[in-house]
Amino acid sequence: MATVQDYSNNVRPTWCPGCGDYAIWNALKRAFAGAGMEPHQVIMVTGIGQGSKTPDYMNITGFNGLHGRPLPVAAGIKLANHDLKVVVVHGDGDGYSEGGNHFLHAVRRNISMVDIVQNNHVYALTKGQASPTTSKGIKTSTSPVGVMDVPINPLTLALSQGATFVARSYSPNINHMMEMITAALNHRGYALLDIQQVCVTYNPAMSNEWYREHVYDLAEQGHDPSDMEAAMARAIEFPGGERIPVGVFYQDETVPSYEEQLSVLETGPLVHQPLRTRPEEDYLQLLEEFMTDPIQR
Amino acid sequence: MPANDVSIRIGGEAGQGVESSGTGFSEALTRGGLHVFAEANYRSRIRGGHNFFTVRARSEPAYAVRDKIQVLIALTGETVGLHADALEPGSAVIVDPQITFDEDVLQGRDVRLLRPPLLEIAEQEGNRIMSNTGALAYVAGLIGLPLDNIVRVIEKNFSKKSMRVVEQNTRVAQRSYDQATQDVQDGFPWQLQPQSLPPRMTITGNSAFAMGALMAGCKFVSAYPMTPATTVLEYLSLHGREWGVVARQAEDEIAAANMVIGAAHAGVRALVPTSGGGYDLMTEAFSLVGMTETPVVAYLGQRPGPATGLPTRTSQGDLFLALRSSHGEFGRIVLAPHTPEEAFLCAGRAFNLAEKYQTLVVVLFDEYLATSVRSADVEYFMLDRIPIERGKLLSAEDLERLDGYKRFAITEDGISPRALPGMSPKAVYLTTGDEHTEEGHITEDAGISAAMLDKRLRKEEVARSDMRPPHRYGPESADVTFIGWGSTYGAIREAVDLHNAGGGSANMVHFVDLWPFPREHTREALGNARRLVSVEGNARGQFAYLLHAETGIRVDQQILKYDGRGFTPDYILGRLEVK
Numbered sequence: 045m046a047t048v049q050d051y052s053n054n055v056r057p058t059w060c061p062g063c064g065d066y067a068i069w070n071a072l073k074r075a076f077a078g079a080g081m082e083p084h085q086v087i088m089v090t091g092i093g094q095g096s097k098t099p100d101y102m103n104i105t106g107f108n109g110l111h112g113r114p115l116p117v118a119a120g121i122k123l124a125n126h127d128l129k130v131v132v133v134h135g136d137g138d139g140y141s142e143g144g145n146h147f148l149h150a151v152r153r154n155i156s157m158v159d160i161v162q163n164n165h166v167y168a169l170t171k172g173q174a175s176p177t178t179s180k181g182i183k184t185s186t187s188p189v190g191v192m193d194v195p196i197n198p199l200t201l202a203l204s205q206g207a208t209f210v211a212r213s214y215s216p217n218i219n220h221m222m223e224m225i226t227a228a229l230n231h232r233g234y235a236l237l238d239i240q241q242v243c244v245t246y247n248p249a250m251s252n253e254w255y256r257e258h259v260y261d262l263a264e265q266g267h268d269p270s271d272m273e274a275a276m277a278r279a280i281e282f283p284g285g286e287r288i289p290v291g292v293f294y295q296d297e298t299v300p301s302y303e304e305q306l307s308v309l310e311t312g313p314l315v316h317q318p319l320r321t322r323p324e325e326d327y328l329q330l331l332e333e334f335m336t337d338p339i340q341r
Numbered sequence: 342m343p344a345n346d347v348s349i350r351i352g353g354e355a356g357q358g359v360e361s362s363g364t365g366f367s368e369a370l371t372r373g374g375l376h377v378f379a380e381a382n383y384r385s386r387i388r389g390g391h392n393f394f395t396v397r398a399r400s401e402p403a404y405a406v407r408d409k410i411q412v413l414i415a416l417t418g419e420t421v422g423l424h425a426d427a428l429e430p431g432s433a434v435i436v437d438p439q440i441t442f443d444e445d446v447l448q449g450r451d452v453r454l455l456r457p458p459l460l461e462i463a464e465q466e467g468n469r470i471m472s473n474t475g476a477l478a479y480v481a482g483l484i485g486l487p488l489d490n491i492v493r494v495i496e497k498n499f500s501k502k503s504m505r506v507v508e509q510n511t512r513v514a515q516r517s518y519d520q521a522t523q524d525v526q527d528g529f530p531w532q533l534q535p536q537s538l539p540p541r542m543t544i545t546g547n548s549a550f551a552m553g554a555l556m557a558g559c560k561f562v563s564a565y566p567m568t569p570a571t572t573v574l575e576y577l578s579l580h581g582r583e584w585g586v587v588a589r590q591a592e593d594e595i596a597a598a599n600m601v602i603g604a605a606h607a608g609v610r611a612l613v614p615t616s617g618g619g620y621d622l623m624t625e626a627f628s629l630v631g632m633t634e635t636p637v638v639a640y641l642g643q644r645p646g647p648a649t650g651l652p653t654r655t656s657q658g659d660l661f662l663a664l665r666s667s668h669g670e671f672g673r674i675v676l677a678p679h680t681p682e683e684a685f686l687c688a689g690r691a692f693n694l695a696e697k698y699q700t701l702v703v704v705l706f707d708e709y710l711a712t713s714v715r716s717a718d719v720e721y722f723m724l725d726r727i728p729i730e731r732g733k734l735l736s737a738e739d740l741e742r743l744d745g746y747k748r749f750a751i752t753e754d755g756i757s758p759r760a761l762p763g764m765s766p767k768a769v770y771l772t773t774g775d776e777h778t779e780e781g782h783i784t785e786d787a788g789i790s791a792a793m794l795d796k797r798l799r800k801e802e803v804a805r806s807d808m809r810p811p812h813r814y815g816p817e818s819a820d821v822t823f824i825g826w827g828s829t830y831g832a833i834r835e836a837v838d839l840h841n842a843g844g845g846s847a848n849m850v851h852f853v854d855l856w857p858f859p860r861e862h863t864r865e866a867l868g869n870a871r872r873l874v875s876v877e878g879n880a881r882g883q884f885a886y887l888l889h890a891e892t893g894i895r896v897d898q899q900i901l902k903y904d905g906r907g908f909t910p911d912y913i914l915g916r917l918e919v920k
Contacts, residue, residue, distance in 0.1 A: 055782055083769045087762050089603070099771050100783050105762045107606060108773035108783075109599065110629050116596040120603025120611070121762070123587050124561055128607070128763045149592035308587055315608040315761065319558025319729055321585030327724045330552055330580070334542035336372035336493070339719060 048077045053103040058094075064215030064241035065095045068162055071221035072133070073102060078222065079129075079229050086129040089118040091143065093135035094169050095162040095241070112142025115150040118157045125313045126303045129229065130157040137167050140196045141176040147198070150234050151205040155302040158228040158235045161198065162215075164243040165250060172246040179283060199279035202236045203272065203294055209235035210275065210293045214259055215242050216252040220290065227292055233301040240288065255288070262291030269295045345400045347484050347531040348407055351476070352393035352424060353416025355386050362473040363394030364714060365498060367543045369477065369490040370398040371716040374535030377543060378403035378831065379714040380907060385568075385652045391423060396714075398533060403715070404680075404831030408911040411531045412483065414476045418442030428452050431530050433483060435476060455479075457520045466516070467509030474510045475517035482521025485532040488514060542717050546710035546828075549681035549722070550640065551576035553688025554612055555584055556727045559638075561604035561611040563589040563597040568652050569642040569711035570614040577612075594619035598626035598639075605635045606772065608734075608761035610692045614640035617659050618649070624666040627701050631671025631797065633772045634749070634757065636695035636702075636732075638688075643707040643878075645905045654905030655709035657827060657878030660887070663703045664856055670794065672755075672801025674698065675856035677705040679812075679830030682721040683853060684710065689727030694807060697732035698800045699759060705855065707878065709907040710828035733758045740765050747779040748772065751792060755799030801857050808854040810862035815841065815848030821919065822870035824896060826852040826884050829876050832908035836917075839910050845919070852884070858891040867894055874898045876913055 051073040059065045076086055083104045090096035092111035099106025105128075109117050114132045122130045139147055139161040150159065166184070167173040173186040177198075181190040202210050209231040213224040221239060228235035240259075242252055267289075268274055275294035282288045303309055311317060320327075328339055349366065353359045360381050367379045375398040383392040395406045409429040415421045415436045422443060428434065430451040436442060438456045447454060457479055463472035478491045495510045551573045554562075562581075564574040578588040587604075591597035598613050605611040615623060620641050630637045641663055645656040663675045674694050678684040684706070691702040735758050740746060748770040750757045757779075760768035771781040776790045784790070812830070815837045825833045830851050840847040850866045852859075867873065873896040875885040880903040885896045900916045902908055 082766060084763055084766050097783065100773070103769055104771075105769050106771040106773070107603070107633075107762075108771060108775065109602070109633075110625055110774060113595065113599040113626070116591065116599035117603035117606070119589075119596075120561065120563070120600035120605075121607045122603075123589065123600075124604040124607035124609040124611075125761075125763055145592055146596055149596065306587060307582055308585055314560050314585070314587060314604075315763075317560070317585055319560070319610065320556070320724075324724055327556060330555065330584075331542065331719055331722055334544045334548065334552075334722075335540060335719065336368050336543060337540045339540055 045080055046077050046082050048073045051076055051083055051102050051104060053101065055101050057101045058097065060245050062242070062244040063094070064164060064243065065098065065162065067215045067218050068095065068160070068221060068239055068241065069098055069101060071218050071225060072098065075222045075225035075229065078226060081129055086131060087121055089114040089121065089130060089132045091134035091138035092169070093138050093162070095133060095135050096138065098133050112138050113146065114138070115143055115146040115159065119150065119153060119155050122155050122157055123303060123314065125315045126156070126309060127313050132157055132159045134161060136161060136163040136165065136175045136177045140198055148201070148205055151202050151207045151236070153302050154208060154233040154299065156233055158225065158237060160225070160237045160239060162241045163238050164241040164247055166243050166247040168243050168246050177283065195283045197279065197283060198236065198238055199293060200276060203276055203279055207236055207294065208233040208296045208299045210279070211236065212238045212240065212290045212293065214240040214255045214288070214290055216255045224292070231295065232297065232304070233299060258286065259288045259290050262289050262293065267291065269293065345532070345534050346397070347399070347412065347533060348395055348397045348410040349412040349414070349480055350393055350395045350410045350424060350427070351414045351416065352391065352420035354389050355384065355392050356388040357416050358470065358473045359392045359394050359416065362477060363396055364543070365494045366396050366477045366480070367714045367716070368497070369481065369494045370396065370486060371541050371543050372493055373486045373490040373533070374538050375399065375533055375716070376401060376403045377714065377716040378405060380406045380709070381712045382906070383653050391417070391419060393420070393424070400534060400536060405835050405908070405910055408909050412480055414480065415440065415442065422446040425450065433529065435479060437472065455524055457517065457524060459517055462516045462520070463513050466512045467506070471510050471513045475513045478514035478517040479521045482518040483525055483529045486535070488518045491518070540719055542719055542722065543714050544681045544717055545712055545714050546678065546681050546684045546706060547572045547712065548576060550678070550684040550688050550704065550706070552722065553685035553727060554692070555580060555586065556724050557689040557692040558610050558729055559586060559612050559692065560609035561587050561601065562614070563591045563600040564614045565591055565594045565597050565619055567616045567619045569644060569706070569708040570616050570619070570640055572711070573614040573640055594622040595626065598623035601637055602626060602630060602633070602635050605637050606633065606762065610696070612638045612640065614642070616642045616644055617646050617662065620659070620662065620666065628667035628669050628671070629774050630701045631667065631669065631673065632774050634699040634797065636699050638691045638695050638702050638704065640704045640706060642711050643705065645903065651905040653708065655707045655878065655907050656903065656905065657707055657829070657883070658880070658903065660705070660855070660879070660883040663705050664887070671700065671797050672698065672804065673701040673703065673856065674804055675703045675705055677827035677853055677855050678710065679827055679851060679853055681715050682717055685722050686726060687853070693728070693730045694804065696734065697730060697756070698804050699732070699756060700800060705827060707828050713907070732756065735760045737765050740767050743767070746770070748781050749777060749779050749793070751779055751796050754803045755796045756803070805857040805859065808857055808859040808862070810859060811866050812851040812853065813848065813866060814851065816846070818869065819848040819871070820846040821872050821874055821917065822867065823847060823849040824873055824875040824884070824888070825849065825877070826855060829878060829908050832910050832913060833876050835910035836913040840914055840917070858887065860891055863888070863892050863894070872897045874900060874917060876900045876908065878902050878908065
């Protein structure tokens with residue numbers, strides 16, 4: 045059984061002291077070890093952003109690709125080898141802005157993967173510009189008079205498009221993150237986990253303390269995650285309201301994942317199937333389609 | 342013009358069955374022992390407009406269509422005027438009496454106007470749409486193609502619908518065929534002499550490529566529909582369930598390319614077909630292919646740009662795009678097949694080369710090759726013509742024997758042994774688009790960065806030895822040497838034949854393997870040429886530029902075409918300056 049130590053390597057993170065990424069990093073390692081997975085059985089697919097460097101700081105199979113594009117990469121990996129647990133880790137700019145279209149379609153596709161969005165409401169890697177989740181009126185280097193756009197609500201967006209798992213956690217609470225990651229790992233289909241993340245350098249107002257004062261746990265309020273209307277009502281609360289609900293907003297475990305519905309994958313992962321799935325003589329059938337007379341055998 | 346070489350054109354509106362009729366006629370002629378080449382010519386619309394399909398049948402292998410035609414089937418009145426100039430003296434124009442047209446357009450032309458009641462026959466035996474069958478049978482009667490060839494195509498195409506439809510179409514064909522023998526009792530000058538040929542196929546470049554990809558073990562394809570690449574995705578989608586392929590239409594081309602990267606990274610052979618605009622969107626992903634050393638095959642079907650350009654027409658304007666797309670420097674391979682037979686082989690080679698060199702292989706197509714139909718011997722498409730070589734792909738056992746594993750190990754040939762994610766606890770590594778160490782960790786070290794870039798470029802140098810020499814056709818030595826690449830092969834080849842038959846002296850050197858540029862092979866092939874004439878479907882002579890940059894060889898004349906239409910041998914010879 046793998047331990048947290050098995051998911052650790054000797055590469056030191058380059059994050060700022062106090063960055064929420066440390067807590068997410070630790071929660072991931074603990075959740076993976078707790079799920080009983082070996083480091084080669086899970087693949088972490090990331091985009092671009094400080095948090096997207098997470099797999100470099102872990103002993104894990106990782107694919108760190110382009111800005112905004114980890115969701116389609118993850119889809120390709122899962123369809124090629126559905127034995128792998130696929131976990132996407134990327135920021136709010138990556139997931140909700142550059143990769144916004146992929147987000148919508150990942151929800152619709154419902155390919156099994158955990159999509160963790162480290163949502164710190166700011167572009168930190170490029171030093172402090174507005175992100176798609178920055179609140180209206182916030183002044184940044186590219187919005188000197190304040191952001192004019194309405195922030196994206198990823199949770200209502202996902203719910204409205206038929207998401208089968210929608211959850212939120214926050215970086216000041218490792219145990220809650222672990223619990224949410226574990227729930228997402230156990231979900232069949234696409235699981236969105238938005239993690240409200242502290243950025244001590246570019247968004248100090250939304251600090252650990254600030255989050256502790258503003259969050260409330262859905263589970264403690266008796267929220268029923270199978271109730272879509274209730275989920276939507278809770279999801280609308282933030283951004284916009286004073287209080288931030290965290291926990292599982294919605295989960296539907298009755299919907300089959302995309303890969304479960306592909307007959308081609310019934311005999312096992314694509315990568316383990318022979319390149320030619322049928323006997324050589326069968327391939328003459330393909331030629332018949334173009335023959336003007338049957339092939340003489 | 343030998344009498345045993347006939348070009349038949351069917352013209353009408355989109356939705357009238359121009360293409361399906363043309364394809365069906367191509368099959369019938371092939372079955373009848375003729376060599377066939379057929380070109381579709383259509384507009385970017387679903388209904389209306391004017392589309393036409395030209396089928397050429399001859400006793401010699403056919404590689405292109407000619408400028409002149411001998412039979413015109415007009416499904417609309419407008420068709421007659423639009424193609425009047427293409428009519429050879431003595432040719433036949435077939436227009437149903439129910440279709441009105443301006444007869445003045447044929448004034449003073451030596452053509453034979455035939456008005457068989459094809460619609461009436463079709464209505465009596467079944468319905469109006471069957472008049473297309475009637476038109477083909479009528480032409481068969483005209484040019485001496487035995488009717489059973491048409492009947493066989495009817496059976497093949499309509500037996501899935503119902504036997505009734507087969508019977509009705511067969512009766513329409515019989516009556517229309519008889520009508521032709523009545524109408525042209527004095528004989529039609531172009532008569533086909535069928536030969537006894539082995540069983541053959543009629544196939545387009547796209548079908549050949551898609552089938553080749555399937556036989557090569559392509560397991561994953563993702564694309565966003567775009568002409569002329571769409572039919573590749575459609576073929577693999579249709580056959581995927583039975584043949585073990587996951588085909589996924591993506592939300593956009595960026596997603597398609599990244600999905601293919603994910604699937605290829607996980608270890609399956611993966612293909613992304615697209616056209617220029619879609620390819621543009623994919624170029625960032627292709628730079629990730631270069632950096633992460635992922636084996637990816639991209640099909641780029643050229644059509645005229647920039648922007649939407651002429652979406653259903655042909656071009657060779659994207660050579661530079663294929664060679665130079667994506668930021669940063671990395672090795673890649675570009676192949677431009679010239680016939681359906683070669684497209685089939687290229688599919689197999691592309692997957693082998695992609696895995697051998699762990700990089701991007703672009704198969705450079707164009708609309709002309711994608712949609713033109715050719716008759717071909719079935720032996721060219723056999724499974725054993727597509728060997729499978731997976732390069733330095735490690736098995737779990739190979740991995741077990743290794744001391745430690747470095748995914749990006751710096752090697753002499755630049756190729757690092759590849760272990761797949763999930764394969765073994767020994768293959769736990771990061772793949773990143775950032776510069777990285779041999780182990781895969783992100784680095785900004787100056788020395789490692791340069792060494793890694795060298796390693797990736799070294800693969801391209803090694804791959805040059807896998808590039809085949811250009812095809813040579815015609816006499817060893819000639820006054821004129823035509824140079825071409827990709828789909829222009831057929832038109833140039835026939836231009837060589839026509840030129841030499843008329844007392845000229847020409848040969849051709851034609852490139853399929855374009856990059857890494859086969860420098861030595863090229864110098865050898867062109868070293869003794871007297872006068873070099875390049876033929877390209879673009880405005881700037883992109884290949885001539887490449888040839889000069891790579892070998893110092895300059896061409897003496899460029900014959901270019903960039904109106905969205907394919908080359909004909911007549912076009913080439915009409916522009917040849919012989920000194």
